[in-house]
Amino acid sequence: MASSSGNDDDLTIPRAAINKMIKETLPNVRVANDARELVVNCCTEFIHLISSEANEICNKSEKKTISPEHVIQALESLGFGSYISEVKEVLQECKTVALKRRKASSRLENLGIPEEELLRQQQELFAKDQFDSLDKHTQWGIDFLERYAKFVKERIEIEQNYAKQLRNLVKKYCPKRSSKDEEPRFTSCVAFFNILNELNDYAGQREVVAEEMAHRVYGELMRYAHDLKTERKMHLQEGRKAQQYLDMCWKQMDNSKKKFERECREAEKAQQSYERLDNDTNATKADVEKAKQQLNLRTHMADENKNEYAAQLQNFNGEQHKHFYVVIPQIYKQLQEMDERRTIKLSECYRGFADSERKVIPIISKCLEGMILAAKSVDERRDSQMVVDSFKSGFEPPGDFPFEDYSQHIYRTISDGTISASKQESGKMDAKTTVGKAKGKLWLFGKKPKPQSPPLTPTSLFTSSTPNGSQFLTFSIEPVHYCMNEIKTGKPRIPSFRSLKRGWSVKMGPALEDFSHLPPEQRRKKLQQRIDELNRELQKESDQKDALNKMKDVYEKNPQMGDPGSLQPKLAETMNNIDRLRMEIHKNEAWLSEVEGKTGGRGDRRHSSDINHLVTQGRESPEGSYTDDANQEVRGPPQQHGHHSEFDDEFEDDDPLPAIGHCKAIYPFDGHNEGTLAMKEGEVLYIIEEDKGDGWTRARRQNGEEGYVPTSYIDVTLEKNSKGS
Numbered sequence: 001m002a003s004s005s006g007n008d009d010d011l012t013i014p015r016a017a018i019n020k021m022i023k024e025t026l027p028n029v030r031v032a033n034d035a036r037e038l039v040v041n042c043c044t045e046f047i048h049l050i051s052s053e054a055n056e057i058c059n060k061s062e063k064k065t066i067s068p069e070h071v072i073q074a075l076e077s078l079g080f081g082s083y084i085s086e087v088k089e090v091l092q093e094c095k096t097v098a099l100k101r102r103k104a105s106s107r108l109e110n111l112g113i114p115e116e117e118l119l120r121q122q123q124e125l126f127a128k129d130q131f132d133s134l135d136k137h138t139q140w141g142i143d144f145l146e147r148y149a150k151f152v153k154e155r156i157e158i159e160q161n162y163a164k165q166l167r168n169l170v171k172k173y174c175p176k177r178s179s180k181d182e183e184p185r186f187t188s189c190v191a192f193f194n195i196l197n198e199l200n201d202y203a204g205q206r207e208v209v210a211e212e213m214a215h216r217v218y219g220e221l222m223r224y225a226h227d228l229k230t231e232r233k234m235h236l237q238e239g240r241k242a243q244q245y246l247d248m249c250w251k252q253m254d255n256s257k258k259k260f261e262r263e264c265r266e267a268e269k270a271q272q273s274y275e276r277l278d279n280d281t282n283a284t285k286a287d288v289e290k291a292k293q294q295l296n297l298r299t300h301m302a303d304e305n306k307n308e309y310a311a312q313l314q315n316f317n318g319e320q321h322k323h324f325y326v327v328i329p330q331i332y333k334q335l336q337e338m339d340e341r342r343t344i345k346l347s348e349c350y351r352g353f354a355d356s357e358r359k360v361i362p363i364i365s366k367c368l369e370g371m372i373l374a375a376k377s378v379d380e381r382r383d384s385q386m387v388v389d390s391f392k393s394g395f396e397p398p399g400d401f402p403f404e405d406y407s408q409h410i411y412r413t414i415s416d417g418t419i420s421a422s423k424q425e426s427g428k429m430d431a432k433t434t435v436g437k438a439k440g441k442l443w444l445f446g447k448k449p450k451p452q453s454p455p456l457t458p459t460s461l462f463t464s465s466t467p468n469g470s471q472f473l474t475f476s477i478e479p480v481h482y483c484m485n486e487i488k489t490g491k492p493r494i495p496s497f498r499s500l501k502r503g504w505s506v507k508m509g510p511a512l513e514d515f516s517h518l519p520p521e522q523r524r525k526k527l528q529q530r531i532d533e534l535n536r537e538l539q540k541e542s543d544q545k546d547a548l549n550k551m552k553d554v555y556e557k558n559p560q561m562g563d564p565g566s567l568q569p570k571l572a573e574t575m576n577n578i579d580r581l582r583m584e585i586h587k588n589e590a591w592l593s594e595v596e597g598k599t600g601g602r603g604d605r606r607h608s609s610d611i612n613h614l615v616t617q618g619r620e621s622p623e624g625s626y627t628d629d630a631n632q633e634v635r636g637p638p639q640q641h642g643h644h645s646e647f648d649d650e651f652e653d654d655d656p657l658p659a660i661g662h663c664k665a666i667y668p669f670d671g672h673n674e675g676t677l678a679m680k681e682g683e684v685l686y687i688i689e690e691d692k693g694d695g696w697t698r699a700r701r702q703n704g705e706e707g708y709v710p711t712s713y714i715d716v717t718l719e720k721n722s723k724g725s
């Protein structure tokens with residue numbers, strides 16, 4: 001796509017020319033960029049249309065060059081005949097401009113300077129040392145290239161730091177989740193984490209931009225700058241060597257010239273001496289002959305130096321011509337090509353710099369669209385419903401408080417029969433009152449104080465069973481009435497309540513496995529979730545068992561592929577896992593059935609309580625016990641006073657320490673020493689006292705046995721808001 005768009009740009013009219021035409025035509029009108037682009041496209045399409053038609057006309061005329069006449073015929077054939085007159089005027093103007101240019105090129109002919117003088121001036125210009133200027137210019141070009149490379153490097157560092165900061169920001173606000181329970185469930189949280197993921201992808205695209213710039217622009221610039229320096233150094237060295245060689249030739253020519261000049265002067269002196277001696281009558285013949293021989297010698301040496309000077313001069317002229325017409329122009333041309341290649345490389349790097357950013361724009365747009373979709377996915381009603389489902393306990397609201405009539409004790413002057421009748425009615429009202437209060441569970445929030453007078457004796461406290469098999473505690477009318485009266489008149493003792501609560505928790509067992517510490521609705525959800533997970537694990541183990549059986553059959557049919565007996569341990573392990581998972585599923589399903597049964601029973605009991613509250617008299621068994629089930633009356637043996645003392649001792653005994661958490665044994669411990677508590681691996685205990693720094697933690701079993709265990713042998717989980725076990 002990048003290459004095709006580049007070709008389209010090359011085939012369009014220059015936008016600068018279009019903008020100039022628009023400005024000249026409409027100086028007071030502002031044209032939008034889209035309109036300018038439309039004008040450029042229309043002009044391009046018009047030129048393509050005229051060119052195609054002119055090409056067809058040229059081919060029909062069996063011509064190889066499209067002439068102005070072909071263009072005019074194309075305009076006429078396409079229905080643009082009204083433009084022909086203007087086209088001819090423009091053609092004439094173009095011809096006039098071309099003629100002026102040709103005349104300007106021949107100005108040197110009109111200078112009046114002979115060709116020899118022009119050649120001499122050219123040689124003088126070339127004689128000047130231009131390598132300093134070229135050296136400075138080429139060095140400036142390389143410095144500019146390296147400066148742009150430094151700019152790209154800093155831009156890459158900015159992109160990398162930006163991407164790194166974005167990733168750190170995402171990592172900071174996207175905490176690690178160790179379990180599925182911590183995963184965000186609300187649509188606002190999910191949308192925020194989706195936005196963080198999109199932002200992380202956006203940071204990745206910034207890294208892609210940095211990598212693309214580093215590889216395509218910065219790396220290429222640094223390699224090219226190194227090659228450019230090497231090439232520039234080579235060309236300048238070649239120029240300097242050529243100049244040095246020309247200087248050497250000139251020195252040789254100059255030396256031969258000076259030697260020739262000196263020998264000529266010596267020959268002239270020898271000639272003058274010979275002529276003087278020859279004209280002198282007193283000179284001997286020997287002196288004249290000697291002067292003549294000296295003249296001949298100097299003349300011969302002058303001739304030899306002349307020939308040498310002529311040869312050196314010819315050699316220098318040839319080297320000088322080669323230097324200025326061949327070597328130097330070639331070096332200059334190479335430097336020019338080098339500088340042009342540098343400019344082209346900069347242009348390519350500019351384009352690559354922009355392309356690196358343009359390539360990631362579609363992906364960045366998708367990231368931004370993902371953020372917008374995440375924002376649209378926020379559903380406030382769904383979040384509110386999640387809050388409701390998360391904190392829905394499943395408990396029924398407490399019943400209404402009945403009216404308690406205390407005015408019947410005022411009228412003491414009535415007859416015995418009336419008093420007896422009022423006592424009987426008061427007994428019925430008290431029974432009804434205590435039933436309503438027991439239903440509201442208000443007796444759990446107070447404790448029996450020390451009796452100030454001989455108290456009423458509770459008659460029964462026993463366990464009853466519901467139709468679904470679960471057990472619950474039921475009280476007769478007298479113990480509940482007795483407890484309620486003591487709560488109203490005495491000072492409550494909170495430790496006794498903790499003792500009672502702790503006793504129930506010990507009977508119920510650890511709250512980790514069956515989620516009994518949670519409200520019914522939340523417990524049901526947790527159990528259902530665990531059953532689903534166990535079913536998925538069971539399906540995986542079953543698939544693995546089927547695969548092992550198939551592999552075993554293949555091995556039995558083809559013994560060369562493997563030993564069937566080698567799969568037996570894995571099959572046994574898989575079967576054990578399947579049995580274990582089935583047992584776990586059965587156990588959790590039993591707990592789930594219990595929770596669902598209690599939830600349904602609680603609704604039935606609430607409905608029955610509401611009905612009984614509207615009835616004038618309460619339900620009472622012959623033995624005096626009361627049950628919440630409207631369809632079942634619990635009839636147990638009469639309770640003696642001894643049971644009341646046991647119930648009373650439960651409130652009066654000193655309270656054990658409350659549990660502040662739980663622990664699981666990592667290793668077995670014998671516990672032979674006094675004060676220690678033996679435990680098995682995997683056993684769950686209650687924590688009642690933390691490690692004080694001595695390496696021992698005080699724990700308690702479900703049966704109430706307490707002792708110290710090594711802190712390093714257990715995995716402790718403390719409950720911050722624990723009020724007791």
